[in-house]
Every structure is written in C-alpha cells, then in structure tokens.
Amino acid sequence: xxxxxxxxxxxxxxxxxxxxxxxxxxxxxxxxxxxxxxxxxxxxxxxxxxxxxxxxxxxxxxxxxxxxxxxxxxxxxxxxxxxxxxxxxxxxxxxxxxxxxxxxxxxxxxxxxxxxxxxxxxxxxxxxxxxxxxxxxxxxxxxxxxxxxxxxxxxxxxxxxxxxxxxxxxxxxxxxxxxxxxxxxxxxxxxxxxxxxxxxxxxxxxxxxxxxxxxxxxxxxxxxxxxxxxxxxxxxxxxxxxxxxxxxxxxxxxxxxxxxxxxxxxxxxxxxxxxxxxxxxxxxxxxxxxxxxxxxxxxxxxxxxxxxxxxxxxxxxxxxxxxxxxxxxxxxxxxxxxxxxxxxxxxxxxxxxxxxxxxxxxxxxxxxxxxxxxxxxxxxxxxxxxxxxxxxxxxxxxxxxxxxxxxxxxxxxxxxxxxxxxxxxxxxxxxxxxxxxxxxxxxxxxxxxxxxxxxxxxxxxxxxxxxxxxxxxxxxxxxxxxxxxxxxxxxxxxxxxxxxxxxxxxxxxxxxxxxxxxxxxxxxxxxxxxxxxxxxxxxxxxxxxxxxxxxxxxxxxxxxxxxxxxxxxxxxxxxxxxxxxxxxxxxxxxxxxxxxxxxxxxxxxxxxxxxxxxxxxxxxxxxxxxxxxxxxxxxxxxxxxxxxxxxxxxxxxxxxxxxx
Amino acid sequence: xxxxxxxxxxxxxxxxxxxxxxxxxxxxxxxxxxxxxxxxxxxxxxxxxxxxxxxxxxxxxxxxxxxxxxxxxxxxxxxxxxxxxxxxxxxxxxxxxxxxxxxxxxxxxxxxxxxxxxxxxxxxxxxxxxxxxxxxxxxxxxxxxxxxx
Numbered sequence: 001x002x003x004x005x006x007x008x009x010x011x012x013x014x015x016x017x018x019x020x021x022x023x024x025x026x027x028x029x030x031x032x033x034x035x036x037x038x039x040x041x042x043x044x045x046x047x048x049x050x051x052x053x054x055x056x057x058x059x060x061x062x063x064x065x066x067x068x069x070x071x072x073x074x075x076x077x078x079x080x081x082x083x084x085x086x087x088x089x090x091x092x093x094x095x096x097x098x099x100x101x102x103x104x105x106x107x108x109x110x111x112x113x114x115x116x117x118x119x120x121x122x123x124x125x126x127x128x129x130x131x132x133x134x135x136x137x138x139x140x141x142x143x144x145x146x147x148x149x150x151x152x153x154x155x156x157x158x159x160x161x162x163x164x165x166x167x168x169x170x171x172x173x174x175x176x177x178x179x180x181x182x183x184x185x186x187x188x189x190x191x192x193x194x195x196x197x198x199x200x201x202x203x204x205x206x207x208x209x210x211x212x213x214x215x216x217x218x219x220x221x222x223x224x225x226x227x228x229x230x231x232x233x234x235x236x237x238x239x240x241x242x243x244x245x246x247x248x249x250x251x252x253x254x255x256x257x258x259x260x261x262x263x264x265x266x267x268x269x270x271x272x273x274x275x276x277x278x279x280x281x282x283x284x285x286x287x288x289x290x291x292x293x294x295x296x297x298x299x300x301x302x303x304x305x306x307x308x309x310x311x312x313x314x315x316x317x318x319x320x321x322x323x324x325x326x327x328x329x330x331x332x333x334x335x336x337x338x339x340x341x342x343x344x345x346x347x348x349x350x351x352x353x354x355x356x357x358x359x360x361x362x363x364x365x366x367x368x369x370x371x372x373x374x375x376x377x378x379x380x381x382x383x384x385x386x387x388x389x390x391x392x393x394x395x396x397x398x399x400x401x402x403x404x405x406x407x408x409x410x411x412x413x414x415x416x417x418x419x420x421x422x423x424x425x426x427x428x429x430x431x432x433x434x435x436x437x438x439x440x441x442x443x444x445x446x447x448x449x450x451x452x453x454x455x456x457x458x459x460x461x462x463x464x465x466x467x468x469x470x471x472x473x474x475x476x477x478x479x480x481x482x483x484x485x486x487x488x489x490x491x492x493x494x495x496x497x498x499x500x501x502x503x504x505x506x507x508x509x510x511x512x513x514x515x516x517x518x519x520x521x522x523x524x525x526x527x528x529x530x531x532x533x534x535x536x537x538x539x540x541x542x543x544x545x546x547x548x549x550x551x552x553x554x555x556x557x558x559x560x561x562x563x564x565x566x567x568x569x570x571x572x573x574x575x576x577x578x579x580x581x582x583x584x585x586x587x588x589x590x591x592x593x594x595x596x597x598x599x600x601x602x603x604x605x606x607x608x609x610x611x612x613x614x615x616x617x618x619x620x621x622x623x624x625x626x627x628x629x630x631x632x633x634x635x636x637x638x639x640x641x642x643x644x645x646x647x648x649x650x651x652x653x654x655x656x657x658x659x660x
Numbered sequence: 661x662x663x664x665x666x667x668x669x670x671x672x673x674x675x676x677x678x679x680x681x682x683x684x685x686x687x688x689x690x691x692x693x694x695x696x697x698x699x700x701x702x703x704x705x706x707x708x709x710x711x712x713x714x715x716x717x718x719x720x721x722x723x724x725x726x727x728x729x730x731x732x733x734x735x736x737x738x739x740x741x742x743x744x745x746x747x748x749x750x751x752x753x754x755x756x757x758x759x760x761x762x763x764x765x766x767x768x769x770x771x772x773x774x775x776x777x778x779x780x781x782x783x784x785x786x787x788x789x790x791x792x793x794x795x796x797x798x799x800x801x802x803x804x805x806x807x808x809x
Binding site: 234341344356360364367368371381382383384385386387388389392393396397511512513571572573574589591592594595601602603 | 664667675678679682685686689690692693694695696697715727729730731732750751752753755756792795
C-alpha cells in the first residue's frame with residue numbers, strides 16, 4: 001500500500017508546487033495580498049507531501065516490499081535495517097526523491113523563518129522555488145518513478161551496491177544535496193529581486209545567511225565524500241578529479257565566489273549585477289552537476305548505470321531555468337543600480353580578485369570536465385583528461401589567493417594604504433616562514449610542495465589569527481559571529497593546505513606480497529601479517545588479514561583489513577583497515593590471494609597529516625554556519641520590520657479610503 | 661578620459677589579459693594531459709604512438725590472466741573480440757577485475773605491441789560497462805556490446 005500512498009503524495013506535491021509557481025507570483029505582480037499570503041502555506045503543504053512520499057518509500061524498504069521495483073533492485077532480506085533506510089537514496093530514483101525532500105525543506109525554512117521579509121518578495125521567492133519544484137517533480141514522475149511496481153514481486157531482492165553499505169554514505173548524499181538545492185534559495189532570492197526590480201543591498205542581506213548555510217552544507221558534503229572515497233574505495237586517495245567530484249566542486253567554487261561578492265554588495269553596494277549573475281551560476285552549476293551525474297555522459301568512477309532520456313530531461317530543464325534567468329537578467333540588469341567606486345588598494349578590489357580567481361578556477365574545472373564530451377561529440381576521438389591538468393591549474397590559480405587572503409580582512413573598504421595593510425601582518429609573515437622551515441626540518445620533509453604547503457598554511461592561520469585578535473581587542477563584546485565564522489573558515493583553508501601538501505608530497509605507498517608470518521618494515525613501522533582468517537557478516541563473508549603493527553619493539557596497533565564477498569549480486573569489496581592519527585594515518589588494504597601458500601598482495605600506506613585535509617574542510621564549513629547564524633542578519637530584519645510597521649498606517653490609509 | 665574611466669579601462673584590460681592567459685594555459689595543460697582511448701582494433705590498425713600514455717579498453721580475455729608466483733606482476737590479454745593486446749601490470753588489481761569483464765588500463769605500448777599498464781581500472785558496479793569500451797565492442801561486432809544495448 002505504501003507505494004501507492006507515496007505516488008499519490010508525490011502527485012499532490014506536484015499540484016501544490018504548480019499552484020505555488022503561479023498564484024503568489026500573480027499576487028505579487030498585482031499587489032493582491034490574499035494571493036501572496038498563500039505562498040507560505042503552500043510551501044508547507046508541499047513539504048508535507050514530499051515528506052509523505054519519502055516516508056512511503058522508506059516504509060517499503062523497511063517492510064521488504066519487493067513488489068516495488070526500486071526496493072527489489074536495491075535491497076534484500078539480509079540487508080540490515082539501517083542500510084535499508086539509507087538504500088532509499090542509494091540509487092537514482094530515490095536520490096532524486098531525497099533531492100526534492102531537501103528542496104522542500106529549504107522552502108519550508110524560507111517560508112517559516114522569513115516572515116519578516118516584505119510579502120511580495122517572499123511570495124516571489126517561493127514562487128520561483130515552486131517553478132523549480134514542478135520541473136523536478138515532473139522529472140521524477142515521468143522518468144524516474146521510485147514507486148513503480150513489478151507484479152508478482154521477487155521473493156528476495158538484489159543488493160544495495162556494497163560500496164554504499166557504509167556509514168559515510170548515510171550522510172554524504174544528504175549533505176551534498178543540501179548544498180546543491182540550497183543554492184536554489186540564493187537563486188530564487190536573486191530572481192525574485194530581478195522580478196521585483198529592486199536589486200539593492202536588502203536583497204543581498206536577506207540572501208546571505210541562506211547562501212552561507214547552503215555553501216557550508218556543500219562543503220561538508222564534499223569533505224564527507226572525499227573521506228568516504230579514502231577509506232572505502234581502497235586506493236588511499238582523497239581526491240581524484242573525477243567528473244562526478246568535479247560536478248560538486250564547480251558549484252562550490254562558484255558558491256565561494258558568491259558569498260564573497262555578496263559581502264561587497266551588501267556592505268558597499270558594489271557589483272550588484274555580478275552578485276546576481278553568480279547566484280544564477282551557482283544554481284545552474286548545481287543543475288549541471290545533477291545532469292552530469294545522472295545522465296551517464298561521463299565516464300566516472302561513480303559509474304551509475306543511466307538512461308540518456310533522463311539526462312536529456314535535466315539538460316532541457318537546466319537550459320530552461322538558466323536561459324530564463326539570464327533573459328530576465330538581461331532585461332532587468334540595466335535597472336540595477338551600479339555600485340560606488342573604489343580604489344586599487346581596498347577591500348573591494350581584493351574581494352574582486354577573489355572572485356576572479358574562484359570563477360576562473362570553476363571555469364577551468366568545468367572545461368576539463370566537459371572537454372572529453374566536446375571532443376567526443378565533434379567526433380574527434382575519445383579522450384579523458386588526467387588529474388595532472390587539474391592539479392597544475394589549481395595550484396597556479398590558488399597560489400595568489402593564498403598569498404592575498406590574509407590581507408583582505410585588514411584592508412579598509414573604498415581606499416587604504418599598502419603600509420597600513422601590511423604592517424600588522426609582518427609578524428605573521430616572519431612567523432610563518434620561520435616555523436615552516438623548522439617544521440620541515442623536524443619532519444625531514446624537504447620538498448618544494450611540503451615547504452610551500454606549510455608556508456602557505458601557516459601564513460593563512462597566523463594572518464587570520466592576527467586579525468581575529470585585533471578585532472576582538474578593538475570591540476568590547478569580543479569577536480562577532482560573522483567575523484568568527486570568517487576567521488574559522490580562513491584558518492580552515494590553512495589547515496587544509498598543510499594536509500593536502502603533506503599527503504601529496506610525502507605519502508609512503510607500496511604494494512607488497514605478504515604470506516602469514518612475514519613482515520614489512522617502513523619508516524620505523526613494522527607491518528606483520530599473522531594470519532588470514534575467514535569471518536562472516538550479516539550479508540557477506542570475508543577473508544580478514546590479522547596485522548600487528550610495531551614501532552621498534554612496541555606493538556602499537558592491530559589492524560584487520562578485509563576482502564568481503566557479498567552473497568547477493570556476487571560482488572567483492574575491499575574493506576581497508578585504518579589507524580588514524582593526528583599526524584599520520586596507517587592504511588592497509590587487502591589485494592588478493594596470490595597462490596595456495598596463503599600469500600596475499602597487500603597495499604600499505606603511511607599518509608602524513610591526511611586528517612588535516614578533512615579537519616580543514618570541516619572548519620571551513622563550520623565557519624560558514626557560524627557566520628550564517630550571526631544575529632546581525634536577524635536584528636536588521638527586526639529593525640526593518642519596526643520601520644515598516646511605522647510607515648504602514650500611512651501607506652495603508654489611501655487604500656482604505658479607496659474601498660469604503 | 662576621466663581618471664575614473666581610465667581606471668575602469670585599465671581594469672578591463674587586466675581582466676581580459678588575465679583571462680586570456682589563463683585560457684591559453686588551460687588549453688596547453690589540457691593537451692598535455694589528454695589520454696586517448698584506444699581499442700585493440702585501433703592498436704592493430706594504426707599502432708598507437710609508442711611514446712605517449714593512452715587508455716586501452718576492452719574485455720579481459722578468458723583464461724588469459726597469468727600471475728607471477730613471487731612478485732605482484734600480472735599479465736593478461738585485452739580483447740575486443742577481433743584483436744588482442746597483451747598487457748602487463750605490476751600491483752594490485754581492482755576488485756571487479758575479472759576475466760570476461762570490461763577493463764580500462766592506462767599506460768604505454770612498446771614497439772612489439774605489448775602494453776605496459778601503470779594503472780588498471782574496473783568499475784564499481786558489476787553491471788556497468790565503461791561507455792568507451794561499449795562503443796568499441798559494438799564497432800568490433802562483439803556480442804557483449806550488442807546484447808546490453
């Protein structure tokens with residue numbers, strides 16, 4: 001029964017979205033209060049039905065309803081209940097449903113928390129989101145319905161891809177999607193502003209916390225994906241420049257540019273049109289990402305088996321949404337006020353540079369990702385672009401960003417002097433050079449990459465700290481939230497850079513042949529394989545390597561990597577063993593049994609500072625959340641509300657007279 | 661020209677030059693890091709360039725995997741049903757590497773037509789076939805290419 005309930009819920013959500021897409025928009029254009037007032041209630045109803053549909057699919061999974069095709073393909077009787085729950089978004093149809101659920105959630109949040117916004121503006125925002133929702137719900141219902149039945153259903157289902165049977169997978173897609181669809185809020189605010197023709201600082205200030213929250217979720221989502229790839233794929237890498245990773249990284253880069261340009265537009269009113277464009281671009285890139293992942297046009301490690309028809313639908317939808325937004329932009333942009341001027345040395349120009357480097361990076365990643373498609377489409381052969389392209393371009397483009405970043409917060413708006421900016425950073429500069437030298441000497445990590453990583457990372461951390469201390473001292477209340485968030489995020493970048501540089505430059509990595517009783521010695525660690533045992537899980541059996549790790553004569557760890565064989569679907573999976581540490585990870589993955597003597601091929605890694613990569617990323621995301629929670633955004637809204645209520649009687653009177 | 665306009669012009673110029681330079685760099689870096697996909701038929705017909713890395717794709721031929729007893733060296737044959745290419749690799753093969761399954765190997769051909777792989781990729785999903793491999797199999801008239809369509 002639950003599948004039918006879900007189907008009906010989905011259709012009802014579509015109907016509500018359809019009404020939402022049209023009615024409040026008309027209300028806002030005509031100044032009809034009653035129609036505008038419908039918007040929040042419609043958004044709430046829309047969310048309720050989406051949640052109903054999602055719950056229905058979850059129930060079908062929990063109850064092993066194999067007459068539902070999607071359940072039969074991605075679950076079976078042996079699958080533990082929590083993986084049955086996460087299997088809801090384990091594949092295409094369900095993950096789109098999750099996409100919609102989160103989208104509905106954002107709409108709900110906007111409807112509930114933005115009551116203080118001017119009513120026409122809120123109505124327009126929700127209408128724009130309604131339009132997007134109609135597109136996606138049609139997509140689900142027409143091409144990827146998770147509630148389709150097969151009668152009679154099989155007695156047992158297939159299996160959830162074993163790679164997805166992992167705790168990291170429980171949170172990765174929801175967080176990533178939170179970010180993707182969160183940019184829809186920034187998009188909707190920008191479009192609503194364009195429709196209303198009142199793109200001013202107000203619009204940007206309202207949009208800022210939403211954009212920041214979306215960007216923070218995306219940051220967490222990407223970091224989690226990277227972490228998952230690290231321990232689950234069994235290669236020991238943390239970033240592969242894989243098209244699907246790029247698909248999430250491009251919106252992140254644009255989003256980073258966006259949150260910085262929003263700051264300029266809010267504070268100084270400079271480049272408002274650019275901010276609108278970036279808002280459109282961030283969401284378009286999210287749609288493009290969805291298209292790239294879901295259409296199967298790319299060869300990728302993610303390798304979802306796909307259907308070209310679905311890709312075509314998303315592509316068409318993306319063209320429609322982006323094209324429509326750009327058309328509106330072209331029509332309305334001339335009306336957007338231009339910002340006030342600024343000097344070469346000013347915070348505006350530094351933030352402008354940030355925007356240039358981040359958008360160019362995004363374009364560069366996009367180019368590398370789409371290039372194989374273009375070449376193939378032109379019939380020039382089939383190629384792929386190797387990671388060195390991305391790595392080289394990225395380092396080139398991000399070096400100036402790292403050098404300039406600490407200067408930004410120290411620089412005044414509009415005009416400043418070089419000396420005044422640089423003076424307080426002199427100490428940070430000296431500190432970072434000296435400590436980078438000392439650290440590289442202590443770690444014996446003399447390579448250009450490691451040294452420049454430490455130098456850049458420490459420069460960011462020290463420069464940010466200098467700013468935080470100065471600001472905290474200057475004000476009586478300490479560091480305000482938005483400054484604290486910024487400092488956290490910027491320091492996070494520093495930590496991330498140190499981790500990435502150390503891992504890339506000084507990872508020890510070796511594939512060896514090991515028989516039980518043998519050991520390998522490396523960098524002071526001795527990896528000893530005692531035996532290979534057979535173990536069993538709920539839906540798999542595995543060969544488990546029993547390793548003991550010695551440092552000198554002292555045993556420091558036992559590690560048990562597995563080679564799992566899942567019963568259904570006959571899949572084999574490498575389950576790596578990790579010994580995480582603040583300064584290094586030990587990593588063992590089983591290869592395969594080589595001969596009858598019991599020897600195995602084994603992959604050993606020692607990865608220095610690898611945790612700093614995700615630690616830095618988590619700080620960056622946290623910074624975004626802390627900033628988004630600043631009272632500044634709410635207080636100003638309240639004061640506006642007060643101002644609005646003071647003027648309300650005056651403007652209300654003429655209408656009252658007109659309708660006696 | 662007013663100073664403000666001059667400044668704006670200069671800014672636009674800087675932007676144009678910067679973006680131009682970035683594009684040029686990107687294109688150079690792209691062509692340096694391009695990996696061409698090659699099927700066994702292509703290797704036979706034209707002989708892939710010996711001095712550059714390529715992506716070789718096809719099926720792992722049945723009964724062709726030969727493992728060295730003492731080291732991690734392994735030899736196998738990649739086929740598209742029409743032609744075969746012998747491949748050698750040292751290291752750990754991916755979980756989904758099987759005889760009869762699709763595979764992509766990165767590496768170089770030597771003069772004798774032997775492929776030295778430094779990376780072997782098989783995919784996450786049992787039922788998945790890399791699109792390039794699928795196409796080349798179809799072109800060679802291999803049933804695995806036709807039946808899945």
